[in-house]
Amino acid sequence: MKLDEIDLTDLDFFVHGDPLAAFRLLRAEAPVYWHERKPGQGFWAVTSYEDALKVYHDPTTYSSERGMSLQFNQGGTENGNAGFGMMMITTDPPRHSRIRQVINRRFTPRSVSVYEPHIRKISAAIVDAIIEKGECDFVVDIAAKLPTAVTCEMMGIPREYWNMMFELTNMSIGTEDPEYQQGRTARETGEAAQAQVFSYFSQLIADRKNNPGDDLVSAFVHGEIDGVKFDEMEVLFNCFLLIVAGQETTRNATSGGMLALIENPAAAARLKADPSIVDTAIEEILRYTTPVTHILRVARHAAELSGNRIRAGDRVVNWNISANRDDAAFARPDSFDLTRTPNDHLAFGHGEHFCLGANLARLELRVILDEVLRRIPDIELAGPIERLRSNFVAGIKHMPVRFMPKGTTAGEGPGTAPRLSSK
Structure with a gap:
């Protein structure tokens, strides 16, 4: 494989290829690499841990207001989205932190810990529903099941x-996947999902x-920044963000972790x-699986990044999946x-x-x-997995997966291991 043969916009490569090998080559030869496979759709691929940190910690240079991913920013100065500058994930300081403050208290470690008994109850019911089937x-x-239930409950749905x-979350994230397109184009799929989500949340x-x-929707509806309430479009876009992000990251970390x-x-x-060791295990699952493969920024002004001249307006993409496998940051990555x-x-x-939801996702x-590990310790793959067509x-x-069918008695008992309890 050569640098000019790597196409990080080829979604099928992320399904059937070896992206980790491609990122290994990029880190070794060009950790900040101008990637342009189609005219006008170029971007800087940032693949090293050190450079990714520089981008993340410099919002003055690298703006979030033009979208969070290549999926939602196809390049070109005319490209835009009505939600840019409204959702927390697509706003810059100081407004970004002020929006977060409206709901931040719901996601502190202390606040999240209160949910644990209820989350355990939901999780037990999820396993109860399948444990006799094998x-x-x-x-x-x-x-x-779990992040959908928890997110919807927190939003009062x-x-x-x-x-x-x-x-609708599947459609929103899987706009390029035939299973969720159902004969539509990627744009049509995304627009259909957003329209249905907005229709529901408007009501x-x-x-x-x-x-x-006492829910997140109410917090946004009645929240204020400097005495000014959010307008309805801001509330809608942030509800859209929460319902999608609240499900997607945890679902993929759970699946990838299992x-x-x-x-x-041997690790299991x-x-x-x-x-x-559960606390370090959860962090390793998150690093190893990296549910969000990349995050996009746009340069506000000309800058330099590891010897490369970044132009104003250039798209700069942090490839988390690569940074999390950088041997300069992680031994035996x-x-x-x-x-x-x-x-x-x-x-x-x-x-x-x-x-924002990191503490909740970890829990x-x-x-x-x-x-799952206590009650279905013999779980194993029963066929090929199907990956989302996405970068x-x-x-x-x-x-x-398959396992020996068992009874539905949750909790401690014969055939169950000790609980994985955080320190």
Whole structure:
């Protein structure tokens, strides 16, 4: 493989190719590389950990207001989206931090810890639903269920709409995947998903104006910045962000984490035998799977990055998947080491835009993996996995698994391992 043969915009390469090998070459030969396979759609591919940190920690130079990914920013100065500058993920300081403050208290470690008993109850019910069958689609039947339930509950969305939100999230992220396109173009798929999400939230927002609750939608509806309330489009776009991001990262980390544990039985056995390593194990799962493959920025002005001249308006893409495998930052980066420390990975980004829901995602990941490993210790693959056609998220759409059918008694008991409890 040569540098000019690498096409990071080829989505099929991320499904059927070896992107880790491509990133290994880029880090070695051109860690900041001008990648232009189609005229007018070039970008700087930032693949080293050190350079990615520089971009993340310099919002004055590298703006978030032109979109968060290549999927939603196809290049060209005319390209835009009505949500840019409205959603937390596509705003710059100081407004970005002020928007976060409206809901930030819901995601502090102390606030999140209160949810654990309820999250355990949901997780137990998820495993109860499949444990007698002896087989299931791990993604659809397990990994997706918990973040969908938790996110919808936090947003005050009634249970009868949860499956719709799951399907619309798939469409929103999987605009380039035939399974979710269903004969539409990528643009049509994304627009259809957004229209349906906005239609639903418009009704929910109208209700929360007169009937506020202790939920995230109400927090945005009645929230203020410097005494000024959000307009309805700002509320809609941030609700759209929360419902998609709240499901996607945790689902993919759970699926990818379980796949890594199945493929590394010694690591899985150690985790089952020694639950005290769960905190470092969760961080390693996040580093190793890197659910969000890349994050995009746009240069506000001319700059220099590791000897490369960045022009004003250039797209600069941090490839988290590569930075998290950089041997300059991580010893034996391709090894799945559940006791790795330190492990300051970029799975949740870094700097101003560090993932708001990171604490919640870690808790969900720990609890659902605990429930599965204790109650279904013999889980194994039952067929090929199907990956999402995307270079934005490391998504697994389907992962058939099998195990010995068991009873539905949750909690401690014969055949269950000790709980994975955080320190």
